[in-house]
Amino acid sequence: MTTVGNRLARPELRIVAGFVILGLLAGVAAKAADESGWRWAADLGSYPAAWVLAVALIGRSAPTLPTAAGRAAAFFAAMTLAYYAWAAWALGFGWSRLLPVWLVLSATAVAFFAAVVHWAARHTGLLPGAVIALAAGTTLAGGAFPGLWSGLTGGPDPGHPVQGVVDVLVALLLLAVLPATPRTRLWAVLLVVPAAVVAGRLLDVLRAVIG
Known part of the structure; x- marks a missing residue:
């Protein structure tokens, strides 16, 4: 039984390793873009x-909820590490x-978000749509x-069009691409504006936490 479990785990470990590599590349690219x-x-x-x-x-692409959480956490943690390591070693900014x-946050909020999206992408109705x-x-x-919206409606220069x-x-x-059915997609479209308001409040809390 343990041997079978090990055989099943090996492909997933290779996939997670692939996401780690992608995360490292994404982190370096993000920091290079910052300095471009x-x-x-x-x-x-x-x-x-x-x-x-x-x-x-x-x-969305993961086969199970735990793999969704694990792959996302591995990718985001690797991206974060590469971003700050590049800043510290290559650019001399020091460790943040x-x-x-x-x-x-990679092991908690990011993993939870990926798991919830995995669930929502496979179910139908109001809650997955939300x-x-x-x-x-x-x-x-x-x-x-x-x-951008402010600029298009006659407000000040959007700054980042x-x-x-x-x-x-x-x-x-x-x-x-995320909704499993047209019904779920309809709910998602109808709720996207109030969801954006909620997301804005949550992001304000996150910004306060990370300072």
Whole structure:
């Protein structure tokens, strides 16, 4: 029985190792984008949309709820470690006090989010739709979309128009690919605006925690 269990575990370990490698590459790329001098590139690595999309797709594609949580946690932790290691070793910025905070969040909030998305993507109805709406709403509330919307409606310069468009595209992609049925997709679309308000409050709490 133990031998069978080991055989079943080996492919998953290889897959997790692959996500670790992808996370390391993503972290280095994100830090390089920060230092590129191109605002749109720095925005892609700094705003939540890209990371919400990555974790949501990891959760959606995983075969089970535990593997969704484990793969997402491994990817995000590796990305975080590579990001801060590149800043410390290659750029001489020193180690950030935020590294352990983000590693803890990788093992908790990120893993939970991937697991919940995995569940929502396989069920039908109001609650799965609300979960998917919250994922899409996080990209809208946490990025540059509010400023873009303000600019389009006669407000001040949005400041980050490229990222605002990316936020919208990622939200639409999540609403398109995550729901298991048209009914769930309809609920997600109907709830995305109030979910964005909730996501904004949650992100404010997160920002307060990480300082």
